[in-house]
Amino acid sequence: MSGAATISRVCVIGAGVMGAGIAAQVANAGVPVLLLDVVRDPADRSAVARGAVERMLKTDPAPFMSKAAARLVETGNIEDDLAKVADCDWIIEAIVERLDLKQALYAKIEDHRHEGAIVSSNTSSIPLDRLVEGRSEGFRRNFLITHFFNPPRYMRLIELVSGTGSDPAQVARIADFADRALGKSVVRAKDTPGFIANRIGTFWIQAAMNAAFDLGVSVEEADAIAGRPMGVPKTGVFGLADLVGIDLLPHLKASLLATLPEDDPYRAIARDEGLIGRMIADGFTGRKGKGGFYRLSADGQRRKEVLDLASGEYRAAAKAPSLPGKAGSGDLAALLALPGKAGAYAWAVLGPTLAYAASLVPAIADDIAAVDAAMKLGYNWKWGPFELIDRIGADRLAARLEGEGKAVPDLLRLAGGRTFWRVEGWKRQFLGLDGDYHDLVRPEGVLLLDDIKLAGAPVMKSGSAVLWDAGDGVLVLEFTGKMNALDGEVMALIGKAIPLVAARHKALVVYNEGSNFSAGANLGLALFALNIAAWGEVEKLVVAGQQAYKALKYAPFPVVSAPSGLALGGGCEILLHSDAIQAHAESYIGLVECGVGLVPGWGGCGEMIDRWRKNPAMPKGPMPAVSKVFETISTATVAKSAAEAKELGFLRPTDGVTMNRDRLLADAKARALQLAEGYVPPEPPQFRLPGPSGKAALMMAVEGFRARGLATPYDEVVAARLADVLTGGEADPVDVVSEEDMLGLEHRAFMALVRDPRSLARVEHMLETGKPLRN
Template sequence: MSMNRTGTVRRAAVIGSGVMGAGIAAHLANAGMRVLLLDVVPQALLPEEEKRGLTLASPQVRSRLAQAAVARMAKAQPAPLYEPSFAGRITAGNLEDHLAGLSEVDWIVEAVVERLDVKRSLFERVESVWRPGTIVSSNTSGLSVAEMVEGRSDAFRQHFAVTHFFNPPRYMKLVEVVPTSDTAPEVTALLTALCEERLGKGVVVAKDTPNFIANRIGTYGMLVTLEEGLRFGLTVEEADTLTGPAMGRPKTATFRMLDLVGLDTLLHVVDNVREKSTDAAERETFARPPLLEQLVASGRLGEKSGGGFYRKIKGPKGGSEIESLDLESLAYRPRSSVKGPIIDAAKAAKGTGGKVRALIGTDPKHKYAQFAWQTIKRTLLYSAALVGVIADSITDIDKAMKWGFSWELGPFELWDALGLEKSVARMKAEGDAVPEWVLTWIAEGNGSFYKVLEGKRFVYAGGGGGYAAEELSPDEISLAALKEAGRTVLRTSDASLIDLGDDVVCLEFHSQNNAIGGEILTAIRRTAEEVSKNWRGLVIANDGRNFCVGANLLLLLMEAQNGEWDEVEDIIRMFQSSMLSIKKLDRPVVAAPHRMTLGGGVEACLPADQIIFSPETYFGLVETGVGLIPAGGGSKEAAVMAAARAGGGDIQPHLNALFETVAMAKTSTSGFDVGRIGLKRPQDRVIMRQDARIAEAKRAVLELDRAGYTPQPEARVRVAGREGKAVLRMGVHSLLLGGQISKHDALIGNKLAHVMAGGDAAPGAEVSEQYLLDLECEAFLSLCGERKTQDRMSHMLSTGKPLRN
C-alpha cells in the first residue's frame, strides 16, 4: 500500500465495540470507509436468546456485542453517524470467526480495555493474520505505546502507532498520533494525513509518555483546581464559575467535567502519571487526592453513578433539580449561583485574554482573583516544563488543549494574553521556579511566544532558533491572519470583505453570534457592488463558533413592540434585497457554512451558486419557532426548490415535503443530513475537513469562473397556487384537530402555506420571485403584530428555548 495516499485506505477494522470502539467505527464509516467491527464471543446467553432457542454456537449470539453496538448507533445521542444509513458500511463480527478478515483491511484500530496485558495478547493474535504493510493503531489514552507491541516483529512495530481519539469521536476534533522509535516515519505521516484529510480531525504528534499531551495537562489542571479550591475555601459552584467560560474553558468547567469523565477514571489517569514519573514534585502533585478517594469509595463516581460533585434529583413539583456537593461535609445541598464584581467584569470583558485579565486584575486581593491566578500560573509553568517531553512544539501543546479540552486559548497563547514578561516577573517574585528556556527566551528580547507579521503567525522555535513561521496546511485559510496582513477590502462593524488571493474575496460576519443586522446587510450590498466591478468571485464564510444563528431578533422585537411597522417592513425589504443581490450577482458565489446555520444564516446561503457544507452543519429555517416565517427569501427559495424538483410534473409532493421542513422548523443533524430535510440542492456538497471549507469554497469559485460563469437567470417560478395552498392548510388543520399543534402554530402554518404555494395564484401559474418576496413580507409583518409571536420572540431571547403557546 502506498504510504503517501490516504485514498488507498478504503477498508478498516475496529477491534472493541464499546463506547470508543463503536464511536471510532461510526466515524470511519462517516468518512466513507467499509468497516469490520469485531468483539469477543459472549460466554453466556441472554434470556431473550434462550427464548428464541439460540445457542452459544449461533452466529447472531457469537457476534452479538458488535451487532448490538451497530444497532445502537441509530438511536445514540449524540449521534455518532452523520447519517443513519452510514451504518450500512459497518459489518459486525467476532474475534474468533472473523479474525481472518483483518488480513483484508488497510487499517486496524484497536479499542479494547485499557490493560497492557490484554492489548499485548490481542496484538499477538492480530499479527497471526496481519498482512504486511497494513497499518495498526491503538486508541489507548495513556499506556506505553512501545510496551504494547513488545515481542512483535520488526515489520509489525514499524507499522504501529497510537491514534488517540477523544470522546465522542465524531465531535471531538483532537486525535493524538503517538509513534514509537520503531514506527516508520511514512506511517506516522499517513496516519496524520488520514485523520486530518479523511476524518476531518486536528492532529498533534505526541511523544510516548504517560497520558500523552491533553490528558497529562488537563488532569494536572483539574488536580490543581481541586487543591486550590480547597485552599481558598471555594464552593464547587464558585470554582466552576471561575474555571469555565470566564477562563476561556467550556461550561462544564472543572467539577462538572470530572463528573462527566468519572472520578474513578480520573484516579486511574492520576495513578498512571504518578507511577511512571521520575520527578518528585510531579509525583507529589499526582498523588491521589483524599477527597476523590473518599467519593469513589462511597460510590459517588460522577454522572454514571448518579452523583459526584453534582447530582440531579426530583424536585417537590416533579421537575428535576441540581444539587452540589459541600466539600467540607460531603453532603449535597441546592446549587447556588455565583455573583460579584469580579464575575461581572469577566463577563463584560471581550475575548478570553480580556476575561482572564479581568478575573485576576479587577480585585487582585480577592480570593477569586487569587484562586484564578494560582490555577492558571501553575498550569502554565507545568506546561512549559513539559516542552520537549510530551511534544516538540508549544503549538502542539496549545492545539491539544484547544481541541481535546475545548479551551479557547492554549497555555502558551494564554500566557501571551496575560503578558509574558509581566506574569513571569510576578511568578519569580512569588518564588516560583520558571523553566530556564522561558527565562532565556525573554532575556533574548522576546516578549511573547507568538507574533503576527504580514499575515503570518510566527511561534517560538526552541533551541535558540528564534521565531519560526507557523505551518498551515495548503487547505487552511486564516481570515484573522489575512486581516492582520491588511487584506481587508471593506468593513462595517459587523462584517468584513477579505481578499483571499487569486481575485477572490470572502464576506465574513463577525457580529455577536454572527446574527444578521443592518450592518451585515449593508456589507452584503456593498460587497455585491465591489465584487461585480473588481473580483472573480465571492466566498461567504467565517471563523466564528457558528456560521450564523439568524437575524437580529432583539431589534425586530423592539420595533414590533413599539408599533414601528414601517421600520419592520424596511428591515425585511432590506434583508430580501440584500439576499437577492447575492443571487443576481454576475460573479460566482459559494457559501461555506459550519455548525449552527439557522434562519437568516440559511437565507444567506441559499442564494449562492453552490453551498459547501462542513460535516458539522446544523442547517434549518427555524423562524416558526419564534412565531414567524422565513422572510429574507427563505420561504421563496423553498418554493423555488419545489418547482425545480417537480420539473414539468406535479409540484405538490415536493411542496408538501419542504413545507413540513419549514413549518416544523426542522434542522439537519449534520452537513450530510441537509438532504433529508430537503434543503440540499444537486450542486451542493459536503467536505469532511471543516478547516478546509474556506479554501475549498475558494477553489469552487475559481472553477465556476474558469468554466465560463454566467449568472443565474431571473426565471419565473411555477407555483401550486390556491389548490396547493388548500392541501397544505388541510394538513395544518389535521394537526390542530389532533392536538399536535396550537392555534397559533396553525396561524403561522396557514400563512406559510399562503406564501409557499404562491398565494391565490392559479395552479401551475408562473410568478416572479419578487411576487413571492412580497407575500413573505406581508405574512411576516402580520405575524409580528401578534402578541403570541412577540411572546415567543421574547422567550427565545431570554431563555434560548422556543415557547409553544
C-alpha cells in the same frame, strides 16, 4: 486526498464507547469499516458490536452524521471474523487498557494483516515500545498510536505517536487520512505518559479541585473563576468532571501515577478526596449517574442544585459570582490581582498548571505550538498554555513563581521578556527551543481567515460584516455580530460588495471562523422594534434582506457559501441563494422561523420549493415538493449534519462537504474559482403551485397534529400563513407564479405574523431561554 485515497477499508477492534465512536466517524467519512468485539453470547456471537451500532443510532448527540453512514459499518466478532482484517488498510485497536490483552490481540492480527496495513492503538496510557514487544520488524514499522478524544465525531484532536521503528511514510499516510477524511487536527506527540492534552489536563483538573477544597471555594465560584475568564468552556472544572464522568478521574490519576517519572510535579498534588470517593461509590458520577457536583432536584421541580464541598450535601445553586472590571473578560493579570479568595484561587489554578506545561517541553512535544493546539482542540480551551502565559507575561509569571520559592521552568527564562507568540511579517510565529522565532506552518491546503487578517486591513467594513481579500480574485464576506446574526448593516455591505466584486474580482465566498455561521436575523433588534411597534423598521429589514439575497443570486459572479455550525433562518437563506455551498460536515442548517411565530422572509420558501422540484426522486406535479417543504419548515427542522442537510434539501446533491474545519475556506475558494470560468447567472425560476386546494390539504394534516396534541393553537395559525406562501396564495394550479410573487407572499405573511402578540411572546421567550414557546 492523497493519503486518504490509500485507506479504502478500516477495522476497529473494540466496540466500547470510544471504539464504536471511531468506527462511526470512519463511516461518516464514507469509508467502509469493520467493527469487531468479543463473543459474549454463544447464540448471538456478534451481539456486542451490533448492539453498539444500534445504541449509536439512538444516541444524542449522534455519533453518526446520518443513518446512511451506519450502513457502512459491518459488525462481527474477534473469534470468527478476525481474518477479515486482511482486507483492511488500517486496523485500530480500542480495547481495554491492559497490556497483556493488547499484545495477545496484536499477535493474532499479525497473522492476518496484509503487507503495508497499518495497526494503531487508541491507548492513552501504555508506552508504544511496550505495546509492540515481541512483534516482528514489519509489524513494528507499521504500528502507531492514534489517540482519539471522546466523542470522536465532535472532538477534533488526534494525538499521533510514532515509535523509533515506525515508517515515516506510514505516519504521514495516517496523518493525511485523519486530517482530510476524518476531519481531525493531527498533533504529533511524543511517547510519554498521557501524551500532551491529558498530561496537562489531568494536572489542571487536580490543581483546580485541590484548590477549591483548600481555599473554601464553592463549586459555583470555582467554575466562574476558572471557566470563561481563563478561556475555558463555561463548564469550568467541576462541570467538566460531571460531563466526562467523575468515575473517570481516579482512572486518569492511576494511569499517570503508574508511568510518570518519580520527580514529576503531578505526584505532589495527586490526592484522593474522600468526598469524591463517596460520590463514585454512591453512583453520583455526573450527568450519566444520579448527579455529580451539579444535579437537578429530586422533588419534581428540577431545580439546579450543587454539592457543598464542605458538608457533602446538596443545596440550591447560587448565582455564579460576577468578577469585577477586566477580570472577567480575559485579562488574566487583573484576574490574578483580585483580592481575597478569587485571586488566590485563580493563581492556585493557573500558576502551577502553566508552570507544569512549560516544564514539559520538549519532553512531550517538539514545540509549544503542538502543546497549545492540543489543549485547545482536546479540552476546548480558547487559549493554549503558552498563549495564557503571554496574557499574563512570562516574566511576571516567572517572578511570582520565584517569589514563592517554586521552580521556574527553563522555557520561561528562555522567553526573557519576550512573548511565546508574535506576529511578524504578516505571519504568526512561536518561540522555539533555540531561542529564535519560527513561522507557524499550516498544512498544505489549509487557508484560515485569521491568517488573511494578519496581512492587512479589510477591503470594506460595517458594524456587522467585513469584506476580506483572499487572493486570486476572491473576496470573503464575514459576519461579525453576536452569533453572527444578520441585520441591516449586513445587507447594506452586501449591496456595496456586489459592484466591487463585479468590477475587480472573480468571486465571493461567504464564510467566517466563528462557532456558528449565523444564527439568523438579529432577534434582539427585532424584539426592540416590535416592542415599540416600529413596523416600518421591521418591514425595511424584510425588504432589504430580500433585495440583498436576490442581488447575490443574480450577481455577475459566482457566490459560494461555506457554513460551519449553526446556519439558521436568514443564515440558511443566504446559503439557499448561493451558486454553490461548501459545507463543513458539522453544519446544522434549518429554516426555524416558525419556532418564533414567523415564516421565512428572505426568499427561503421559493428557494426550497425550487430545490425539491428539481430533485429527481421527487414525484412530478405542484403538490409533492410543496408538501415536503411545508413539513420541513413548519416543524422548524434543523439538519444535524451536512449529510442530513442534503437529505432535507438544504444542500444540493452537487454541494461539497469538507470534513476538516481548517480546510473549509480553501475548498470554498477553489469551488468559487472553478465556477468563475465562463460563469453565467441563473435564470429566475417560475412556479406552478397548487393554490387554495393545496393549502386545504396541508391544513388538514396540521389539524390532525393539533387534535393529537402535537401542535398548539398558534402553531396552526403560523402553519396557515406558511401554507398560503408555499401554495401560491390565490393562484390557480395552471397559473405561473413568479419569484417576485413568492417574495411578495412571504413579505405579507411575515408582516402579518410579526404584528401578532403571540409571535412577540415567542421571540421574547426564545431570547430569554433559548427554547421555543409552545403557545
